[in-house]
Amino acid sequence: MAESDRELWDYAPLERVGPLRFGMSVEEAAGAMLECGFTSDTVSELGKFGPFKQLRARFRAVDAPFYRADVVAYYVGAMGLTCIAVDALTGPQVMLDGIRLVGRPPSELSDELTAHLDNTGRNVEITPGGDIGSQDLGIMPRGQRAGDLLLTRLVFGRPNDWANTMSDCIPADEMNGHY
DSSP, X not given: OOGGGSOEEEEETTTEETXXXXXXXXXXXXXXXXXXXXXXXXXXXXXXXXXXXXXXXXXXXXXXXXXXOSEEEEEEGGGEEEEEEXXXXXXXXXXXXXXXXXXXXXXXXHHHHHHHHHHTTOOOEEOTXXXXXXXXXXXXXXXXXXXXXXXXXXXXXXXXXXXXXXHHHSOHHHHSOBX
């Protein structure tokens, strides 16, 4: 999707990604997304995270093909929305302090994010996939193939009592490759 055709969302670390606030229920998130022109056909149960049921909702633009997932929201029990993934190819562009986070070559994002983390006194962290991420900001870039290119698919989370780190709060299917 052309950059000019993407929705533009802002990110408030550990609070919200665009209209999605961490802690929202499935119904609240579906309503907020519908107001922004996104729909979801089903909510899937992924299994259990300890004693909690884990759910996934895939959102796509209302006029997009049914198989597309522009944004994927993950929920854990009564804690509600705990993790949000934004597709590198078709998802909204998410901005953090002037940095475009989605659909970029990983090396470009790593350079900008490293400078931002240094300038704001935060730790520069290496994700399990070898990218630059941040526990403090609740972001974990993941690679997503776009033909012969690799672009950034951003996964946002809020570690808390049930997950101590970003890696702990991200569902296993987000750790797999995306095409």
